[in-house]
Amino acid sequence: MPLTARIEAAIAGAVATGQGGDAPSRLSSALHYATAPGGARIRPTILTSVAMACGDDRPALTDAAAAALELIHCASLVHDDMPCFDDADTRRGKASVHRAYSEPLALLTGDSLIVMAFDTLARAAPDAPLRGIGLIRLLSTRTGMPHGICAGQGWESEARIDLRAYHRAKTGALFIAATQMGALAAGEEPEPWEELGARIGEAFQVADDLRDAVMDAGTCGKPVGQDDLHGRPNAVAELGVEGAIARLEDILGGAIASIPSCPGEAALAALVRRYADKLVPLTQTAQAR
């Protein structure tokens, strides 16, 4: 099965577990709406690619980990779009969940997706219990407090923000989860994989800051200028456009260099390189302005 089809099947299978004939139908519908069609599925793609580079000897566990990670990401998008955060009307080119369904249902959709993520991992865990439990802990650590994406969002309510700590928790955390969970799903120690995830996360945050600063809403599929609007810190404000582009290229080189030795090391380096190339048109757009 091609990688994208494998990941979509894993996510769809997880979301199906939240459905039932006697479940409230609008919330059921909102769970589908919030998770499909998805975006680039970058996090589960990285996770699955790392697992495959490490041998992928428990593919059902890899699939559960990939789906769980994407569910957490989707939950964070639903909650971040709500009026008390970004108040975003659109997401992935369609109405945001609270606009399409309602604020109560958006809140419940995010909550349900978080729960579903852990349920998905626990369903797959009995075949390899200690790996499964470890995967749950990696995901919870990178999602909640004090160092996960909840902490990252929480920094926006502080009077003084450390830019690197903020980005590392808000965006980096789920990329670290991606590389570490991929390794552990395949039975490898997760620790050596933290740096790769952290660097990929940094690269995407800088790219996102550049996109937010210079692209228009039609290209991006969501409202832009949000960081500036909310007075949030970002790399462009800190370094300027050219400085941010230089940092982006530096980070991606470091990411490839950090890949631990494993059977699929070369293929994984090629994957990161492909993602890096996708970011280049963006940086060219930025330089043209």
Added chain:
Amino acid sequence: MPLTARIEAAIAGAVATGQGGDAPSRLSSALHYATAPGGARIRPTILTSVAMACGDDRPALTDAAAAALELIHCASLVHDDMPCFDDADTRRGKASVHRAYSEPLALLTGDSLIVMAFDTLARAAPDAPLRGIGLIRLLSTRTGMPHGICAGQGWESEARIDLRAYHRAKTGALFIAATQMGALAAGEEPEPWEELGARIGEAFQVADDLRDAVMDAGTCGKPVGQDDLHGRPNAVAELGVEGAIARLEDILGGAIASIPSCPGEAALAALVRRYADKLVPLTQTAQAR
């Protein structure tokens, strides 16, 4: 250690895992605020009491389960109080989290507590992996979609509501989790314990409906009349005050009769009876009006 001290220590220990010197301080503070001082801690008390009735041979796992269940309950209170649901200014006699901190921090507090609940169970799980994984599944099943408290809240966004399905998911789910998780934490099969949890949940829902209908806000510690205000179904509207009281007494008798055979069966029956007696002044208040 007395039962209440044991449960408070377990909850405080779990909440402490969400803190850290480099964590955003206001969200850290909100996690404490949302979880202590607590209410009656009824769900973790039932859970721990069932585990003790079944031998409690893994007390650390019981404590993790009790804390995790209470964290989910606290998360649901924080999110339910938010403006898009009950818009409640007070909870447990103090300002609700979104009033004391802000809406963004209330949303993140609920999310963080949900994640912390699963993290707490996963931390304790390696000593008895299959029990730990089973506990995570019991909690996720009774929290998320299609049959947990998220589903219960989701029913409020439906045009047509089944009153019993609604109450069973919204309130009953976490009582079923309490009895089943208590049994499994002590190594017993959870299935025979579902009925006890379901009946306790029904009793508390009917008692809550009576309280909501007839008591004043000062006694209750939170705004009353909310069900009527939001047009939500409840037992008093369906059966009248006297009919609801008769149902309450009927349910509690059935709860005690349903307790599976176990070493601590008599003590557990006495506990349920004590809770039942606490509900009597409430029903007398109702009858006096």
